[in-house]
Amino acid sequence: MPLVVASxxxxxxxxxxxxxxxxxxxxxxxxxxxxxxxxxxxxxxARIREVRELGDAESAPAAAALARELRARGExxxxxxxxxxLVAPAFVNAHTHLALGFLRGTDMRRVAAGNMVExxxxxxxxxxxxxxxxxxxxxxxYESLLAGVGLVWDHYYRAEHVAxxxxxxxxxxxxxxxxxDLAGPGMHAxxxxxxxxxxxxxxxxxxxxxIVAALGPHATDTVSEGLFVRAVELAKARxxxxxxxxxxxIEEYERAIARHGASPTAWLARIGVLDAAPASVFAHCxxxxxxxxxxxxxxxxxxxxxxxxQLVFGFPARSGAFSAAGARWCVATDCASNNxxxxxxxxxxYVAGQRxxxxxxxxxxxxxxxxxxxxxxxxVWRERTRLYAEHDADAAPEALLSRVWxxxxxxHPKLRCGEISAGALANLIVxxxxxxxxxxxxxxxxxxxxxxxxxAICGMLVAGRxxxxxxxxxxxxxxxxxxxEARNEASGRLAALNL
Ligand SMILES: [Zn+2]
Numbered sequence: 001m002p003l004v005v006a007s008x009x010x011x012x013x014x015x016x017x018x019x020x021x022x023x024x025x026x027x028x029x030x031x032x033x034x035x036x037x038x039x040x041x042x043x044x045x046a047r048i049r050e051v052r053e054l055g056d057a058e059s060a061p062a063a064a065a066l067a068r069e070l071r072a073r074g075e076x077x078x079x080x081x082x083x084x085x086l087v088a089p090a091f092v093n094a095h096t097h098l099a100l101g102f103l104r105g106t107d108m109r110r111v112a113a114g115n116m117v118e119x120x121x122x123x124x125x126x127x128x129x130x131x132x133x134x135x136x137x138x139x140x141x142y143e144s145l146l147a148g149v150g151l152v153w154d155h156y157y158r159a160e161h162v163a164x165x166x167x168x169x170x171x172x173x174x175x176x177x178x179x180x181d182l183a184g185p186g187m188h189a190x191x192x193x194x195x196x197x198x199x200x201x202x203x204x205x206x207x208x209x210x211i212v213a214a215l216g217p218h219a220t221d222t223v224s225e226g227l228f229v230r231a232v233e234l235a236k237a238r239x240x241x242x243x244x245x246x247x248x249x250i251e252e253y254e255r256a257i258a259r260h261g262a263s264p265t266a267w268l269a270r271i272g273v274l275d276a277a278p279a280s281v282f283a284h285c286x287x288x289x290x291x292x293x294x295x296x297x298x299x300x301x302x303x304x305x306x307x308x309x310q311l312v313f314g315f316p317a318r319s320g321a322f323s324a325a326g327a328r329w330c331v332a333t334d335c336a337s338n339n340x341x342x343x344x345x346x347x348x349x350y351v352a353g354q355r356x357x358x359x360x361x362x363x364x365x366x367x368x369x370x371x372x373x374x375x376x377x378x379x380v381w382r383e384r385t386r387l388y389a390e391h392d393a394d395a396a397p398e399a400l401l402s403r404v405w406x407x408x409x410x411x412h413p414k415l416r417c418g419e420i421s422a423g424a425l426a427n428l429i430v431x432x433x434x435x436x437x438x439x440x441x442x443x444x445x446x447x448x449x450x451x452x453x454x455x456a457i458c459g460m461l462v463a464g465r466x467x468x469x470x471x472x473x474x475x476x477x478x479x480x481x482x483x484x485e486a487r488n489e490a491s492g493r494l495a496a497l498n499l
Pocket of ligand 1: 095097155245334
């Protein structure tokens with residue numbers, strides 16, 4: 001049954017420079033411009049069938065006319081007119097491990113001086129059962145939905161149960177079963193991981209919920225050349241992306257030098273992994289040089305920048321260097337244990353903050369602190385001017401939103417999302433621009449990039465299905481019997497783990 005969603009403010013893609021406030025600004029990658037227009041969105045099953053822009057027409061009569069037209073063709077149609085509310089793409093979180101939300105609130109200072117992944121995660125992850133993973137994923141999925149995230153790229157062990165947890169909560173996802181054969185809690189289960197990838201890819205009921213597969217080699221120090229090559233071959237055979245961590249720790253970097261005589265990025269290039277799959281998505285890329293960023297850009301590999309997570313486990317990457325190299329990059333949360341939220345829209349404030357965040361750590365600032373006076377102070381301002389210019393184009397509202405909408409939405413060859421256009425997954429949020437967190441919202445895209453959008457979400461569709469009730473979105477989800485059961489089960493399982 002087709003569904004018509006109408007509004008006087010629908011966020012649609014525009015070629016950069018083709019109109020829409022600020023679309024011609026530098027920093028909006030070609031094809032990532034946006035416009036806010038009156039439109040009707042026709043949704044058929046999980047996907048958007050058609051977007052009909054309405055010129056200056058009122059949305060209600062135009063939606064009714066479109067519904068009559070569809071009914072005349074023998075299609076029963078449900079119409080939802082949202083008036084002046086903003087209808088925008090749901091956010092895309094391009095890298096997370098939802099199950100790890102059970103570690104949120106753990107005191108990370110105990111492991112912050114060392115390797116958090118090896119010293120904390122690997123140790124507790126060996127205790128988890130299939131049912132634990134499914135229960136913890138559900139909680140992360142609900143948290144994501146409540147923040148307006150419609151699709152996550154999840155990377156984890158026992159991944160069939162990740163997919164089931166997503167489906168339970170109604171969140172779409174690209175699920176990568178974590179593959180390891182050299183180290184880590186999954187090192188004896190890589191064959192099961194490959195089988196899980198194929199099972200998820202073959203499952204029509206998951207596909208219909210917007211849940212698809214990716215190949216998930218864990219990282220360059222936990223995966224052998226043989227397993228990397230095998231993952232890429234399967235990715236090619238099934239038209240799937242490869243989703244891996246890359247250059248995320250000093251240990252990984254040093255191991256690559258010791259084992260292969262090459263950095264993690266150079267080694268992947270040497271064994272043909274950077275660009276052999278239909279799409280390649282690499283989280284973090286902290287320990288890279290400028291020429292390696294150029295290599296990633298030339299191979300069309302995507303970099304996933306997770307600023308708040310990196311602040312905890314490593315250090316925040318310099319995203320201006322990604323842009324300077326011409327690399328394709330998007331923004332994600334990584335896991336709640338070291339973030340501590342799944343609200344990917346709030347990461348954008350840190351991205352914009354890169355314009356000035358580095359100034360207090362420059363040589364000029366150190367000289368000012370040492371008492372060198374006004375000349376040093378002037379040098380501090382020069383540094384501020386330089387860093388601001390390096391990151392300013394990336395801080396434009398449409399450039400920011402492209403990192404959580406169109407760029408990650410275009411990474412899976414079988415599933416497009418993050419954009420309101422024909423053929424994309426029907427993942428939409430309905431936003432009340434009069435909500436106090438967004439008011440006065442004179443520039444809707446500006447507030448969607450930089451204010452706190454989550455409390456203002458009043459309705460949501462994922463894969464063509466409504467989540468909760470429109471008008472009472474958050475309370476209808478958290479008061480639902482399915483959410484309460486999910487929380488009770490997750491709390492019980494967490495207590496039983498006795499961490
Ligand atoms: Zn990760």
